[in-house]
Amino acid sequence: MELSLLRSRTFAPLRPVSSPCHVRRPPSRTFFPPQPPPPSQEDSGCSRAVRTRQEWVGDWVRSNDTLVRGLPIFIGGISLLAVLLNRAVSGIAAVSDASSSQSRADILTLALSVTDILAGLVWLSIRPKSISPVLPRGVDCKRVDPDVSSSALHELLWAWDSLMAATCCKSLVVVYGGNCILQIGVAATSPEDGKAVNVDAQKFIQGSLYTSANESKKQSYLANLSLYPGRTELPFLPANTQALILQPIGDKGIAVIGGDTIRGFTNLDQAWIAMIADKLDATLSKS
The missing domain is CATH 1.10.287 (Helix Hairpins)
Structure with a gap:
């Protein structure tokens, strides 16, 4: 009886199991994080009102x-x-x-x-002392080394125009390769002929200001020049120059930047002047 029942049953054929490499995977989807909603007009109006109130209180x-x-x-x-x-x-x-x-x-x-x-x-x-710009006492000067190429001269004049327009810079002297290649702005007046005092590059290079700046390869900022005895090494600048920046230009030169305001050069100005010096070094080294 049992054998007959077993023979009468029909078994369904087994389906082959597909290999894992043929398993269909769902297509990948790129996940985009939810973006914050744009500020409403009420929020922008409130922030504008708070900012206006703060400005009014400050004024x-x-x-x-x-x-x-x-x-x-x-x-x-x-x-x-x-x-x-x-x-x-x-x-x-x-x-x-x-x-x-x-x-x-x-x-x-x-x-x-x-x-x-x-x-x-x-x-x-105790009140903060008001600091105002001081008119430099001197004469206008523009002296350029004739050996400077036209591209380098264009770069130097661009640097001067930028510094004069964006900072308190009133005098600029660039010494590169042992020579003064640019003297522009207000310079000290010579008592002999009333003209601008020439820059003695060799004497300036031997001074302590140039030596310390060249050895450190870092910018030196004299916020109040009247407090530093080393100002005697700068006879070509106006006597009432208020602030000074000595910015090395690579390994061969230095830029002397005189300002008309005590602590007139900000941290942003100093960083920007360092970038200009790198640009000048790249140009002058090729000329």
Whole structure:
């Protein structure tokens, strides 16, 4: 019986199992992260209003500098008078109730009032000194080494125009290869003939300013030139030059940049001048 039942059954043929290399994979999709929604008109209007308010407050503080500096004195004085008036009106004895909570609060208030008054006095006594440009005393000068190629001269004049337009630079002297290849801007006046003082390149190279800048290969910034004794090594610059930058140009030269304002060259100006020096070195080394 069992054998007959087994013979009567028909078995379905087995399907061949496909190899893993023929498995169909879904096409890859590029994932794009969700982008933030654009700012609405309300958000832009609020930010604009906050920025306008900050500018208004800054302008008001600048225009009322004395009042703002004396404001702590008024606040401290009014607080001091208020504490004394409250002490007189409340009827609390000055000695017998010295350990009470009211007395401790009055002492703290008096300390804060005195602190405000002292802060106001300090603000009024210490003010930042206003720094304004100084007109250089000298004559206009434009001297170029005749051996400089036309491409290098074009590059040097471009550097001068850029520095004069974007910074406080009023004098520029470029010493390269042991020679002064450019002297432009305001120069010191010669007492003999009233003309611009010539740059003695060899004497300048032997000085401490050139030596230190050439050895360090880094820019030297003299923010207040009047405080440095080395200014005697720069007789070709106006006597009232306020700031000075000594910028090495590769291994063969240096640029002397004189300004008309104390601390007039910003950090951005210094970095930009260093990039200009690299560009000049690439041009002068080929000429």
